[in-house]
Amino acid sequence: MKYKLGDFVRFVDEKMEGFVTRIIDDQMIGVTGDDEFEIPVLASKVTTVHGYEPAGAKKAAIVDEKPVDLGVFEKKGIYIGVVTDVKAPSVVHFHLVNTTSFHLLAAFSTEKQQLFKGEFAGIIAPSSTEKIYSAQLADLQLWPLFTFHIVYNTKQNIESPLPLVVKEKFKAKDFSSTKKQVPLLNQAGWLIRLDEPDLVIDAQKLKESFFKPAEEKVVFEKPVSEVDLHIEKLRDDHQFLQASEMIQIQLAHFHKALDSAIVHQLPDITFIHGAGNGILRHELHKLLGKHPKVQTFMDARKEKFGYGATKVILK
Template sequence: MDYRLGEFVRFVEEKREGYITRIINDEMIGVTGDDDFEIPVLASKVTRVYGRMEEGVESQVVAEKPIKPEDFILKGIHLAVITDPNKGSVVHFHIVNETSFQLLLSLNTEKNGKYKGFYAGILGGHSTVKVYTASLPELNNWPDFQFQISYYSTQETVLPEPLVFKEKFKAKDFSGAKKQVPLLKHQQGWLLRLDEDELVVDVEKLKESFFKPKEEKKEIAKPAKEVDLHIEKLRDDHQFLSNREMLKIQMDHFKKALDAAIVHKLPSIIFIHGVGNGTLRHEIQKVVSKHQQVKTFMDAHKEKFGYGATEVVLK
């Protein structure tokens, strides 16, 4: 069977068509049709819609162009999950390479201890490639994803360590606001930065920065057990601020309060972020999920805040 994820097919014996969103075995595939449900079907019972062949997942090799050393970009690799423009229940996974490196890229999935390869290829600098297609309503049946990325360039430059990124997607990963996808004009999706530097906190240096002599820096106050991040609580002129400016102010206040809680050895701290479109909640939980001084986090007092607050438990 030579069908690929993401190809658009039409049923031979029925008036039905859709995307291939799962390769079940050598004979069976899963096709998501107009009713937004994935339908198991024999591969022999569908045919390609050739005008849509470009929708499939394909590897590609790109010739490298010379770049001046000062213009060589080392960072900027993303996984973008983008909904199909014609069918919102179908999502396409794209690797976005904003760096100047060529990337030797592979995607394997794991389910029940068994791995299966879905994509392997070379992705040129400043380009994107689609590597997977899935049905969003079937998210609970998605496998675990493992991306492996090696860097390649014929030019003399700093060579980063290879990346291994593993992810088991959950519904909350798609609860936040979509963002503009780099290199894909007019496309919005959920973005994950794959080459983000790991957050490392030196507690002793953090203490030193807070407890300098008074002539150097005032001692930071112990934070409240509940920190309200609603923008109207932080700025009187919030109605004149853009969404990006408001989010930056809220995140700066959150990080300052979290650092203070660590220094003062609080067992936990609650951040009230509200429900809204979920952007602030998502950004907060993204930070604390990687923080070395955070034991765990959870929705705080649902009877009081609903899903509008996050409690962070510290080590």
């Protein structure tokens, strides 16, 4: 199949044109025109219209790495930015977003029903993006398992982190939140972070801590029902912290408060994260969605917090 989702094509035998919005099989595609109706057509009956570039098609130029101030060398910040096509809103494009100071050697593959396919391999320069995949948003339940392999590289005097391997099976809740501005793309979309470890609670170790001698037992102070994660509430020196340091401090405070709520068997706890750019909210929701002790979570009372707080119901 020579066509991809988002390609602009023209019918050979009719005065019609539109965007490829579905790959039906090796011979058939779905094309959506200005009337927003999708028409199934043989791939041999359309031709590419040259001169149109879908959103995100331009590749960032990779230049020789220049020395940077090691004091501002960003080690964290690898995301998947998912944005809708400007001309075909039913299609979403996946971009690998590198806000770190490393060059990333990235490989991306998919797996569905034991069928594996390499989708992308290349170098992502610091502070740049690369479009790696496209899909029909309506077919989300049919999307394959995504696997990302990322190796860090720099000519600077910086120790590179261990290679990153992330497997992701997207669900509807990953795209239920309000769109936010995706870094570097200057487009609204959904942001999924790849370089943060998932929260893993060792139930056995937590259980063992209850039977330690008094001098060894871990003490969890009972948390308040509302935990404010605004950085100015957590650190007096917040104006001197980098963005990556702030998010780490906020997430550490979140983990501590959540563990304490679980140990003290609170029925629920509310985290005040603010609206802002939505990164902290997304990180919390990602961790809560995979937490074995969380029954559900939702936006807290809007009349009190607006859209800046999340209420967590514990099991």
